[in-house]
Amino acid sequence: MTATLSKQDRLNATLSTLRTAMPELRGVLVATVDGLPIAQAMSDGTDANRVAAMAATAIGLGKRINDTLGGGELTDMSVSGLTGQVYIYSAGSKGVLAVVVPTGVNLGLLHMEARDTAQSVANIL
Amino acid sequence: MTSVHSPLKVVVAGPVGAGKTTFVQTISETLVVSTDVEASEDIGKLNTTVAFDFGTLRLDGQELHLYGTPGQDRFSFMWEVLCEGALGLVLLVAGDRPQDFLHARNILDFITSRNPIPFLVGVTRQDQGRVWQPSDVALYFDLSERQVVGLNATDPAEGRGLLANLLELTLTPLFAPELGDTNPRSF
Numbered sequence: 001m002t003a004t005l006s007k008q009d010r011l012n013a014t015l016s017t018l019r020t021a022m023p024e025l026r027g028v029l030v031a032t033v034d035g036l037p038i039a040q041a042m043s044d045g046t047d048a049n050r051v052a053a054m055a056a057t058a059i060g061l062g063k064r065i066n067d068t069l070g071g072g073e074l075t076d077m078s079v080s081g082l083t084g085q086v087y088i089y090s091a092g093s094k095g096v097l098a099v100v101v102p103t104g105v106n107l108g109l110l111h112m113e114a115r116d117t118a119q120s121v122a123n124i125l
Numbered sequence: 126m127t128s129v130h131s132p133l134k135v136v137v138a139g140p141v142g143a144g145k146t147t148f149v150q151t152i153s154e155t156l157v158v159s160t161d162v163e164a165s166e167d168i169g170k171l172n173t174t175v176a177f178d179f180g181t182l183r184l185d186g187q188e189l190h191l192y193g194t195p196g197q198d199r200f201s202f203m204w205e206v207l208c209e210g211a212l213g214l215v216l217l218v219a220g221d222r223p224q225d226f227l228h229a230r231n232i233l234d235f236i237t238s239r240n241p242i243p244f245l246v247g248v249t250r251q252d253q254g255r256v257w258q259p260s261d262v263a264l265y266f267d268l269s270e271r272q273v274v275g276l277n278a279t280d281p282a283e284g285r286g287l288l289a290n291l292l293e294l295t296l297t298p299l300f301a302p303e304l305g306d307t308n309p310r311s312f
Binding site: 032033034035036049050052053054056057059060061063064093094 | 158159160162163164165166173175176195197199200202203
């Protein structure tokens, strides 16, 4: 069944699954490691191109920091503000997954769901 | 004036494929922190920088910190971030890719309109056959010929020479009247 769907359809389905599991998410986005948006469900007014580039920058820099500190393979990066956070997950060698959440979200659940999603994204790409 | 002992921050900008990463890797005396990833679009090479390349070197007793920027416009926020507090700019443009000159001009305007720092233009790939001469590029950019230098990004001596020129511009108030205003470290 899924084999007949395009990558885009499968990515969108994966993102919907994540959004359904965690309705409080403010936005999700999948980009290439060099910062091009592939699939996204961001709130209106957010420039997906810019977020995709920033996600790639964050993961690129995170990888270098992690290498320097000997942390093994990078799983995710986070940026936190007083009212919101963004978690950026490494999705295989080609992709990154950015998840925008309000503060106070269930982080344990978020990590479980988002890492599953990142794994699915990695498989699709 | 900045003390000779505090490091000078120099930004290396320019379009994709101009040789920014190569330039930083060629002249850095320390291991370069680079953020190259595989490019997913056809940009004429395999890898591209997504955050920055960081290298350091010592020139005439002056410590320099070099920050190479990403080339694609979508990373323009990094140009702003990296140019904060920078005291000099090297704009690299591939001499055999005149189709990139307009983009290079736009990058130069983007950076210098926000942070009017002294800059030099480096025309790379001077070892290639059909390549623009620095004087022609100076005409195109409407700059004095002193501000446009030809080089191979793989040649450490040429890279150091260019930075020595830039250092002269940076440390000469005549060419950088705004330096006194933008440099809070001058006492």
